Amino acid sequence: MAELAEQITHALERYWSSPIPLTIIVATLVCMGTLVYVFLTNARNAKLRVSLLTGLYSLSIFFWLFLASSLVFCLSIASIVAYREWGIRAAAGGAVLLSFALSAFVSIAVWRRGADRVLRKIPTRGPGPEEAWLVDYVALVGNFEDIALVELRVSESPKPVAMAVSGSRHLVIVSTGLLSSLDRDEVESVVTHELMHIKNHDSRFKVFSTVMSRFLFFDPFSKFFDPAVHREREYLADEMSGRTTGKPGSLASALLKIHETANGGPSPLAGLSIVGRDGGIFSRFPPVKERINRLIVLSEILHRST
Secondary structure (H helix, E strand, C coil): CCHHHHHHHHHHHHHHHHHHHHHHHHHHHHHHHHHHHHHHHCEEEHHHHHHEEEEEEHHHHHHHHHHHHHHHHHHHHHHHHHHHHCCHHHHHHHHHHHHHHHHHHHHHHHHHHHHHHHHHHHCECCCCCCHHHHHHHHHHHHHHCCCEEEEEEEECCCCEEEEEECCCCCCEEEEHHHHHHHHHHHHHHHHHHHHEEEEECHHHHHHHHHHHHHCCCHHHHHHHHHHHHHHHHHHHHHHHHHEEEEEEEEHHHHHHHHHHHHHHHHHHHHCEEECCECCCCCCCCHHHHHHHHHHHHHHHHHHHCC
């Protein structure tokens, strides 16, 4: 046992003092930093920014998998890593290949199937006759904003919930609680907000990051940078909704009503609905008070410009 412990200790010392694994780690961090820089300098390119964020998540997965895989290889082939000249190259090469394969598999699987997983947790139905007007409205705004075909779904939930989900198709989901608690102008403003998420490609990334963040709950990127990006996208969708409808005040009143009754929303909707638990650097939602203040300012600007 003592000899095995000595082998493992020697293997870990040799491995992590070698330039090979350290170079791989530094290169990964440099790539992540480059993606962050390009993201920050392309504020108006929504599609590019979604691609960059997806890449950041994939690199984060690779980074942590490489650390874990390196440890596994050092433990499993400790005698080779500790005493053979080619042992470090074998362990590092195996860790890179395993990490790359697993990170690619997880990223692709979540990107393609994440929406289906979310939707399984949210039972919905097709719109009935009483929601026909909203179907027409979604089609009208979609045509005006050049958004691909969007399907409206209704959730039988007493809580006021609205969300956009993009996977194999684009969906806007509203709850019966939302439809009953808001007036028509407020509902239209909320739905337009969700359509703006689809237009800005946020709806696809929100699903991807929501699923991935559960795997990377310990990752600094998913804890700090990702929530900050989500808060920014909420502000943007608010503004675009207010400009499209010309009624930012209706969205402001809707946000206040939802905030007062939603209580953060049911857990499957955390991070996806229009309003959630706000406050703090870990929240994906900006403070509702600040969102309302911005919409009031926008309303004043639009009023003065007419």
